[in-house]
Amino acid sequence: MEEQKTHFRQIIILYYYHKGKTAVQNIRYAVYQVQITNGLSPEISSMLVQELINQLSENVSVASRNHFKSPPQSQLSAMAIHRAVTPRPSVPSEESFxxxxxxxxxxxxxxxxxxxxxxxxxxxxxxxxxxxxxxxxxxxxxxxxxxxxxxxxxxxxxxxxxxxxxxxxxxxxxxxxxxxxxxxxxxxxxxxxxxxxxxxxxxxxxxxxxxxxxxxxxxxxxxxxxxxxxxxxxxxxxxxxxxxxxxxxxxxxxxxxxxxxxxxxxxxxxxxxxxxxxxxxxxxxxxxxxxxxxxxxxxxxxxxxxxxxxxxxxHTQTKKNEPSAPLDMKLYGATNLVKLKQQIV
The missing domain is CATH 3.90.550.10 (Spore Coat Polysaccharide Biosynthesis Protein SpsA; Chain A)
Structure with a gap:
C-alpha cells in the first residue's frame, strides 16, 4: 500500500509541475515518468492514467478552489485501493486517435x-x-x-x-x-x-x-x-x-x-x-x-x-547457442528441472 501511495505522490508532483498542453497529456506524461522510474507494467500504468483522469473530472472544481493542492492522505489511500480492484474502464483514450x-x-x-x-x-x-x-x-x-x-x-x-x-x-x-x-x-x-x-x-x-x-x-x-x-x-x-x-x-x-x-x-x-x-x-x-x-x-x-x-x-545479433543437452530423467525426473527444460530449446 505504501508503494502505491508513493507512486501517486510522484505522479501528482509531476502533473502539477509539467508544462503540458492539456491536463490529460500532463497525466499521461507523469504516469509514464513514474512507469519508467519504478518499472510499472503498461497495464498498471494505463489503469493509473484512467483513474487519474476520472479523478480529475470529478474534482476539477475542488482542485481549482484549492489552488491544485495535493489530495489528502486518505484520498490517496482510497484511490490506490480502488485502482487495485477495479477493472480498466473501456472508454475512448488518446491511443484511439x-x-x-x-x-x-x-x-x-x-x-x-x-x-x-x-x-x-x-x-x-x-x-x-x-x-x-x-x-x-x-x-x-x-x-x-x-x-x-x-x-x-x-x-x-x-x-x-x-x-x-x-x-x-x-x-x-x-x-x-x-x-x-x-x-x-x-x-x-x-x-x-x-x-x-x-x-x-x-x-x-x-x-x-x-x-x-x-x-x-x-x-x-x-x-x-x-x-x-x-x-x-x-x-x-x-x-x-x-x-x-x-x-x-x-x-x-x-x-x-x-x-x-x-x-x-x-x-x-x-x-x-x-x-x-x-x-x-x-x-x-x-x-x-x-x-x-x-x-x-x-x-x-x-x-x-x-x-x-x-x-x-x-542490427544487433545474439550469440548463437548450442541446443541444450537432454535432461537425465532418472536423476532429475522428480525435480523442478523438468519444467525449466521445457522452456529451453
Whole structure:
C-alpha cells in the first residue's frame, strides 16, 4: 500500500509541475515518468492514467478552489485501493486517435527465440496502438511463443508461414523470413485499412523513438540502421538536406541498398499496389520488395530520424547457442528441472 501511495505522490508532483498542453497529456506524461522510474507494467500504468483522469473530472472544481493542492492522505489511500480492484474502464483514450502500427516479425524455433521475443515485447509494450504480427517459419505454432504473446497484453496475431521446401533444399544462402513477411503483407491487406507497417526482426534492438517516427510515414519512409554490414551503418545519404544516394556495405547492384529494419510503409500505399511482394531471393529481399512498390523511386522516400541523423534501429545479433543437452530423467525426473527444460530449446 505504501508503494502505491508513493507512486501517486510522484505522479501528482509531476502533473502539477509539467508544462503540458492539456491536463490529460500532463497525466499521461507523469504516469509514464513514474512507469519508467519504478518499472510499472503498461497495464498498471494505463489503469493509473484512467483513474487519474476520472479523478480529475470529478474534482476539477475542488482542485481549482484549492489552488491544485495535493489530495489528502486518505484520498490517496482510497484511490490506490480502488485502482487495485477495479477493472480498466473501456472508454475512448488518446491511443484511439493514434495511427495504428503493425509490426511484422518473422521468427523461427531456436534457443534464442523466446529471449529475443521477450526483449522485443518489452519495447513494444511501451508503444501506443500497436498490433504485433509474429509469424513463425513452422508448420505448427510454438506454444511457448503464444504464451509469451498472451502475457504481454499487446494486440497480436500469431501466424505460421513455413519456407517452401524448394528453397529449404536449395544450396547456399536461403531466403529466410520471406514467407513470413509475405504472410504479414497478406494479413495487412485483409485486415488493415490505415496506419503503417514495419518489418521488425526479433534479433534487432529498437529505440522507443523509432515508433513515433515511423507513425509519420505517408508513403515509404527510410532511416538509418546501426551495426549493419562492414560499414557499421546502412543509411540514406543527404546532402544539403536532399537525398543523394545510399550508404551501405553491400550494394551489389541493388536499386535500394537498405536494411530490412531501415524502412516502413503506409498501409494505404500498400493497398494501392496489390502486386507488391517480397521475392524469394537471398540478399535481395528488401530491394525486390521496394521495387515492387512501383511507381516508387529512391528519391521519393520520406526521410525520418531527424533527416537521417539518428540511429534508432540497431542490427544487433545474439550469440548463437548450442541446443541444450537432454535432461537425465532418472536423476532429475522428480525435480523442478523438468519444467525449466521445457522452456529451453
Amino acid at each position: 493514434e495511427e495504428p502500427l503493425y509490426i511484422i516479425t518473422p521468427t523461427y524455433r531456436r534457443p534464442e527465440q523466446i529471449p529475443e521475443l521477450t526483449r522485443m515485447a518489452h519495447t513494444l509494450m511501451l508503444v501506443k496502438n500497436i498490433h504485433w504480427l509474429v509469424i513463425e517459419d513452422a508448420t505448427v505454432a510454438t506454444k511457448q511463443v503464444t504464451t509469451l504473446l498472451e502475457r504481454t497484453g499487446l494486440k497480436f496475431d500469431h501466424l505460421i508461414a513455413p519456407m517452401p521446401e524448394k528453397y529449404k533444399l536449395k544450396k547456399g544462402a536461403k531466403p529466410r523470413g520471406v514467407s513470413n513477411r509475405n504472410r504479414g503483407l497478406q494479413w495487412i491487406r485483409a485486415n488493415a485499412t490505415k496506419g503503417v507497417f514495419y518489418f521488425a526482426d526479433d534479433d534487432n534492438t529498437y529505440d522507443i523513438e523509432l515508433f513515433d517516427e515511423i507513425r509519420k510515414t505517408k508513403t515509404v519512409s527510410m532511416f538509418p540502421v546501426g551495426l549493419c554490414t562492414k560499414f557499421g551503418l546502412s543509411s540514406p545519404i543527404l546532402k544539403n538536406g536532399k537525398f543523394a544516394g545510399f550508404y551501405d556495405g553491400w550494394v551489389a547492384g541493388r536499386k535500394f541498398p537498405v536494411d530490412m529494419a531501415g524502412f516502413a510503409v503506409n498501409v494505404k500505399f500498400l493497398h494501392q499496389r496489390p502486386n507488391a511482394t517480397m521475392p524469394f531471393r537471398a540478399g535481395y529481399e528488401e530491394d525486390g520488395f521496394l521495387k515492387s512498390l512501383a511507381p516508387f523511386e529512391p528519391r521519393d522516400a520520406q526521410l525520418l530520424a531527424d533527416n537521417c541523423t539518428k540511429v534508432l534501429a540497431w
